[in-house]
Amino acid sequence: xxxxxxHSGGASYVLSQEALQRFYEAHQIPNNTYCEEGERLEDxxxxxxxCEQGVHSGKSLDEKNRELFHPLRFHEHFHGKxxxxxxxxxxxxx
Numbered sequence: 329x330x331x332x333x334x335h336s337g338g339a340s341y342v343l344s345q346e347a348l349q350r351f352y353e354a355h356q357i358p359n360n361t362y363c364e365e366g367e368r369l370e371d372x373x374x375x376x377x378x379c380e381q382g383v384h385s386g387k388s389l390d391e392k393n394r395e396l397f398h399p400l401r402f403h404e405h406f407h408g409k410x411x412x413x414x415x416x417x418x419x420x421x422x
Contacts, residue, residue: 351378351383354377
């Protein structure tokens, strides 16, 4: 797990140049168990790897505290039908 939660991945990620550099460097370390490639959930693993490298996620909210990135289909967000896993893992808190 990721102590501070994580942002759901999927289509893309937004990383600073520093975060991307640390992510790259972490993958250059032989046998780095925090930054492994494999069959796991890639968004959780990317967050876990970055957290271990000292990169922590921030809020992805606009000036009115609305989410900027949405992991579900439009109609699910529009109608407020959020699955329990989103409420449990979502970093910005619903």
